[in-house]
Amino acid sequence: MKLTKKSVKSNLHFLKGKLNHQFIKNVITVGLVSLLIKALGFYKELVIAQNFGLSEILDTFLIAILIPGFISTVFLSSYRNVFIPNYISELKQKGNIKSFQATSFLVTISLGLFFILVSYLFSDVYLEIFFAGHTESYYNLIKLQLHYILPCLIFWAISSLLTGLLNIDNEYFFASFGSLFMTLSIIICLIFFKEVLKEKVLAVGMLIGSFLDLLFLIGVSLKRKIIHIGRPDFKSDNIRILIKQVPAKISSSLINGLNPIVDQYFSAQLIVGSIAALNYGLKIPAFIIGLIGIALGNVLLPYFSSQAVENHQKTYKLLQKMLLYNFIGCTILALGLILFSEPIVSLVYERNAFKPEDTQIVYRVQQMYLLQIPFYVLGMIMNRYLTAINKNNFLVITSTVSLLLNIILNFILVKAMGLYGLALGTSIVSLINTVIIYIYIKRLNSLQNV
Template sequence: MLFSKSKRFNSLFKRLGGTTLTNIVTVGLLTLFVKGLGFGKEILIAENFGLSELLDTFYIAILVPSLIYNIFLGSFKSVFIPNYVSTLKLNSLIAGRFQSTSFLVTIGVAILFFILAFLFTDVYLEVFFKGHTEHYYSLVKKQFYYVAPCILFWGFSSIINGLLTIDNEFRYSSLSSAFTPLTIIVCLLFFKEELDDLVLAIGTLVGSILGFLFVGSVAIRRRLIQLHKPDFASSNIITLFKQLPAKLSASILVGINPFVDQYFSAQLAIGSIAALNYGEKIPAFAIGIVGIAVGNVMLPYFSKQAVEDITNTFNKLQSMLKQLIVFSLIITVILFIFSSSIISLFFERNAFTSSDTVIVSKIQQMYLLQIPFYITGVIMVKFLTSINKNNFMVLTSVISLVMNICLNYILIEHLGVYGLALATSIVSLINSVILYLYIYQLKKQHV
């Protein structure tokens, strides 16, 4: 049996190529390091501020910039990579124009959102966070003026990170996100008194600037940045703009699902929201690392392969999915069996009792069931993005959202809080099946 597993691993290794698998492992380890650093930052923030007004206002101040980054800039990077790979096949002049146009779009988006946020901050606070003091609103706006410029530096870093991943340089792009938690830690340890109530906001801004300078210097050293006169009429830029609304829509729809789960869990007994969050932490942490590692590497990989030979790329994808299903199922079974021990090890102390462990471990088991479908789903989404088929992902996102609402409503009646976790896994399964069937139809068209 071990020999059989070894053969499967070697088969997957050969199909992906040694360099690609090495990149996935590298990104996974570096992501683990960055997330660990972020966790340390959260511990230090909790130690310094607890559940304070300053912390509340900081999270409100950074909410809109973070949303813009996660939805718009993340989507822009995803459609930037495959279209830039296609542009590279032409010549350096056209590639330089493509880069310049992309940077100008990022600058325009950053300025636009900054102006809108500046003009409508008071309205935004009064509508969504009404009932607070003038001092509270003053703290939000004071910190917002420091974190808002981060949008620009995050945007530049996002595009440059895309250039680095296309060039198979994943180490530096993965490390760039470590600067913000690191600068916040430094500010809290050494400059808290001097920076006072701006310590978190300034730490975030300095981190975003250092992250940009870091990846920028790497890209310049590797001669990846080639700026020429922008061209908004080029075919690849037009394709990018056509794909962007679909990618944005899909990102927004996917982002709504956690809010749906929170809404349904709020209808249950007190403690259900907390139990759901505890049960989700370890599965989300695990699949988050795998998703980032696999997603960041496979998008440029598929983009390059598709330009060379689209039919062969379909075959590689299908083979990879079969292998990953087997390996992810093994991981799922192991974690499922030891779920109670894992929860007990990480959480069972002080107010978190053994009876809490029983509840949370069962919730965790329901969430763990999604691992094979989540991982394969990530790969299929990256594949579709690489061949500019983002429109279909809007449909799958709508179906997932509707199915999540329906399954939550049905399963909560029979299984309570466990049903909400199970619904998430079932939706992940349905989404993966739909994506696979669509890709299978695309493959038949190219054969």
């Protein structure tokens, strides 16, 4: 699309007309709260860096949270994302809200319990397959932390749906505080209880904080009177549509969730500290992506869901404008961060156990990850759009292609560039994935207008 002064004004006028005051207010609210949470999260990373640097304890903790985090992203968040558009349909049709909520909570809690059991029973097998070649004490350290983290799955399951309900109810301010207490808990445990908790300090901090996050969300939900629990009903029309969409959404998220595991696997084959270096290098790009993604993503899914029910074509036009201006803004941002990557890493991390030589590794990893920012954000926006219109099946295809590309690129780029190749491969995969989804959406819209 050719940009002229006239077209820019026209597009901005279109966006202003379509994005009502409440939508913009919600995006700004979520963005500001997320900025606060992310800033606190960065402070947490500083405290962790000061205490552990690129150490074995940090490596094992990151491995320990990999599977619980994977389960939360793949199964719990996927169900919530499919829950939102179909719950909105149930609301508009004045259906049985109590049964809908009860069914959804039952499913997510059951998933949480099931995966706690599976993770506990098969942790040895998982470690032997993906992280072979380490000492027995290394594996014991992973399992010790994992056993403290696993109960978080139940807390995350309930918190996930409560956040979805709050977003549907236009409560974005308090809903955005979801991870506040977990971050604070980890910081407090590191500062005051490190000597007592020792190698368990990060895992225990996560467990306590996750429970406090859940209590906070329950309190906000009860105050807004949005929890309505009745008898579960798996036969209602919208529940049936939801259940049909869940396998596709979970499959897509499952395949996407394998990418960090693949990267962890390849980095584990390198020298000790590689996993931690990859983690530090991803922090700032993840901060930017998370801030934009949370601010837009949390608001876009219920917004797209509501708009698509009323007028699909106008929703598609709105999507096109959003993609254009987000691409321009995110590209400028990414280039600026790449240019100043080294001083940023030095300023943020370089103290105590984190040495200047660590900075030289991490900032290059960070540059490779920063390349993905515009493509990741655009992919996230289009992902929300497809989920809102219940077109999750195609996301399974793109996720599969991305995973295969990630594996292939890791083999090629690790040999050529070492650790930096892993980060570059992630950015290339993000670019290709975004292009594929965009082509599909354009084709889908063309077919609907025939």
